[in-house]
Amino acid sequence: MAVLFDLDGTLIDSVADIHRLSNAALAGEGLAPLGLETVRGFIGRGVPHLVARLLAAHGIADPERAARMAALIAGSYDDAVELTQLYPGVRDAVAGLQAQGHALGVCTNKPASAARAILRHMGLLDAFPVVIGGDSLDLRKPDPAPLLATWRACGAGPAVYVGDSEVDAACAEAAGLPFILYEHGYRQIPAEALPHAAILGDFADLPETVARLLPAPRA
Numbered sequence: 001m002a003v004l005f006d007l008d009g010t011l012i013d014s015v016a017d018i019h020r021l022s023n024a025a026l027a028g029e030g031l032a033p034l035g036l037e038t039v040r041g042f043i044g045r046g047v048p049h050l051v052a053r054l055l056a057a058h059g060i061a062d063p064e065r066a067a068r069m070a071a072l073i074a075g076s077y078d079d080a081v082e083l084t085q086l087y088p089g090v091r092d093a094v095a096g097l098q099a100q101g102h103a104l105g106v107c108t109n110k111p112a113s114a115a116r117a118i119l120r121h122m123g124l125l126d127a128f129p130v131v132i133g134g135d136s137l138d139l140r141k142p143d144p145a146p147l148l149a150t151w152r153a154c155g156a157g158p159a160v161y162v163g164d165s166e167v168d169a170a171c172a173e174a175a176g177l178p179f180i181l182y183e184h185g186y187r188q189i190p191a192e193a194l195p196h197a198a199i200l201g202d203f204a205d206l207p208e209t210v211a212r213l214l215p216a217p218r219a
């Protein structure tokens with residue numbers, strides 16, 4: 001059985017680093033910085049969406065500037081780890097699921113190398129042998145393709161997806177996987193408004209929630 005995770009807003013609280021990168025990219029274009037809460041609302045659909053929203057906040061739609069900003073962010077994303085933290089209980093939950101023999105994977109819209117870099121920084125890269133990022137395939141979440149690729153690489157057995165946003169809920173639904181909504185991430189609408197099999201408020205409850213949704217096969 002497999003437990004698949006979103007990254008930003010689910011395993012890690014990365015908004016401060018993404019905020020810093022975003023304002024550096026805006027500064028490169030001579031544009032004023034944006035507040036942390038504003039940038040938080042732009043996270044979850046990958047870097048192209050992020051830069052489009054950063055520019056749109058300044059009333060700008062300009063593919064050339066967006067491409068320059070995306071390149072600047074890509075150039076420093078792997079080092080944007082200092083302000084990022086694991087959500088409380090993540091380390092123990094991951095260890096517990098590993099001990100129960102679950103395959104663990106990450107399916108994020110963050111670029112794959114930045115996703116691996118932050119997992120390495122947290123000492124968790126070995127726990128997640130499968131990491132699919134927003135640039136791993138031609139399609140990103142909410143298209144189900146990256147989640148299905150993660151699921152297949154984790155053995156294609158019974159699986160759940162743990163995520164924090166509208167994008168993750170839609171992606172899990174399209175992939176046909178039960179969705180566990182982590183409620184302290186970056187979603188923009190009430191938790192009840194998102195399709196979910198369970199809501200997770202505390203990572204300490206994750207192994208039990210997974211066991212409820214993925215009962216062990218009878219001998």
Ligand SMILES: O=C(O)COP(=O)(O)O
Nearest residue numbers: 008044045046108109110
């Ligand atoms: O938008 C991003 O870059 C990443 O977001 P995700 O980890 O929640 O998919």
Ligand SMILES: [Mg+2]
Nearest residue numbers: 006008009164
């Ligand atoms: Mg997320």
